[in-house]
Amino acid sequence: MYIIPCIQLDVVALLTCLMVYVHKNPKQDLGFFSDRHFNRMLWMTVIILSLDILSWLMEGYLPGHGHFAHNVVLALYFLIQTMLPLELLKYCLSICEVQLSKLKQRLLLLPATVNALLLVVNLFRPFAYRIAENNSYARMFGYLIIIIWPLFYILSSIAVCAVRSARAPHYEKETARKILIFILFIFASALLSAFLYGFSPWPMVALGLVYLYLNVHSKQTRELGLLAYKDALTGVRNATAYAFMMKELDAKIQAGDAAFSIVVADVDDLKAVNDRYGHNAGDQLLIHGAKLICDIFAHSPVHRIGGDEFAIILEGSDYAARDLLIKRISREMAYTTFPIAGREHYISIAFGIADYDSRVHRTCADVFKAADHSMYVDKIHRKRARR
Structure with a gap:
């Protein structure tokens, strides 16, 4: 039938x-x-x-x-x-x-x-x-x-x-x-x-x-x-993606299963490049700076969270090798340049890192504050070294 x-x-x-x-x-x-x-x-x-x-x-x-x-x-x-x-x-x-x-x-x-x-x-x-x-x-x-x-x-x-x-x-x-x-x-x-x-x-x-x-x-x-979730200029993740990942990390903290570091990176001289050469040159500085950061932290998500500021979440292999990666940054910057007005300019990036510590940090935002403070200390040292 x-x-x-x-x-x-x-x-x-x-x-x-x-x-x-x-x-x-x-x-x-x-x-x-x-x-x-x-x-x-x-x-x-x-x-x-x-x-x-x-x-x-x-x-x-x-x-x-x-x-x-x-x-x-x-x-x-x-x-x-x-x-x-x-x-x-x-x-x-x-x-x-x-x-x-x-x-x-x-x-x-x-x-x-x-x-x-x-x-x-x-x-x-x-x-x-x-x-x-x-x-x-x-x-x-x-x-x-x-x-x-x-x-x-x-x-x-x-x-x-x-x-x-x-x-x-x-x-x-x-x-x-x-x-x-x-x-x-x-x-x-x-x-x-x-x-x-x-x-x-x-x-x-x-x-x-x-x-x-x-x-x-x-x-x-x-x-x-x-x-x-993508930054239109640099191609890395944007602030929305970073906020989403912060929530995931906070959930891991609550579950007692968190092992990560946050690296805050700030591209130096963006305002000076914008004022002297124009915003197109400033954009190129950010693009090349983001590429350098991505090359160093190849296995970790990179986020652009502000005009010249980036945040990187280190877990897994990059978290285990974080000390070596931070040392590599200075070496890479010594050889990395990008062209402006027919001349090669070195890229300078200030970095700060903070490891999650359950005895000190209650949320992911606490880790970020510590990394951000460390980045500003590095930025001040770089400015003094140029004088």
């Missing part, structure tokens, strides 16, 4: 959608409209799969429920079947950065509104589908009227992504093409469902959403997340 395999496929697809939703963790979304539309598509797919399962059960395994109840379930099914492609179109518009006026947004809702009214009419005057005496579902002459609008939304989504793929910069073409592959996959499933009775497109939709999540949505979210 074909009902049981259909129900089994729907259940697997439903669980797949829920797993994607849990894995993507909506609490960590970055607030973009594409996140919202993707989440809505997931939940609409879950709802329509649930309605599909209920409809199959009513047809074969739940006698005595009444034809009208079955009709209502199918009406909701076809309503979501229209709303989901509409949400897909909104997702594509959001990803492709297409802005619509309020009038156009309302016009987009018009086909879905018409379909909803037709489904209400069908409850009392069947013309699109009906429930036969044996509780089985049967299509009627008006069936194409209620499925043409979902196809309209899907075709519109294809058009949006095709245009974006043709006109977008090279680095955005891949995203548009992957979304286009997903939509074409959904379109093929919808056509098979329209003309092949018994074929359910929703397991295919769930599979397509997994593809979309892995190849577009998740990748985009990861890239944006990385940008949120």
Whole structure:
């Protein structure tokens, strides 16, 4: 009997959608409209799969429920079947950065509104589908009227992504093409469902959403997340990433499992370089200074926490070799230069280090204060040595 395999496929697809939703963790979304539309598509797919399962059960395994109840379930099914492609179109518009006026947004809702009214009419005057005496579902002459609008939304989504793929910069073409592959996959499933009775497109939709999540949505979210924690000028981590790591270290301190050092580095002469050669030269000083710091502390996260100030968290191998690394700094600075106005200038960086000591430090901020103080002492000594 074909009902049981259909129900089994729907259940697997439903669980797949829920797993994607849990894995993507909506609490960590970055607030973009594409996140919202993707989440809505997931939940609409879950709802329509649930309605599909209920409809199959009513047809074969739940006698005595009444034809009208079955009709209502199918009406909701076809309503979501229209709303989901509409949400897909909104997702594509959001990803492709297409802005619509309020009038156009309302016009987009018009086909879905018409379909909803037709489904209400069908409850009392069947013309699109009906429930036969044996509780089985049967299509009627008006069936194409209620499925043409979902196809309209899907075709519109294809058009949006095709245009974006043709006109977008090279680095955005891949995203548009992957979304286009997903939509074409959904379109093929919808056509098979329209003309092949018994074929359910929703397991295919769930599979397509997994593809979309892995190849577009998740990748985009990861890239944006990385940008949120990256310093635009030097390429090292930024102050936001440092604050996040401080919280992790504080948790280790509370658990009694902390062994780390904090190094505070301050690039000397930034203001003097800015005043004499301009801010572009100052930027180059910071970039080369950050590179020197990263080369020395190759296995530790480097953060730019201020204009010319960096913080490095030493754990693991760098923590064990911290004394050797600090000695290496002076040697490296003696040979490291960068060009300004046709001349080579040496890079000077003041460093301070503090080791976490449970008898002295209660929080990570206490360790930072000690390292910062040590850095200022080193900075004063460097200034005196130049005189």
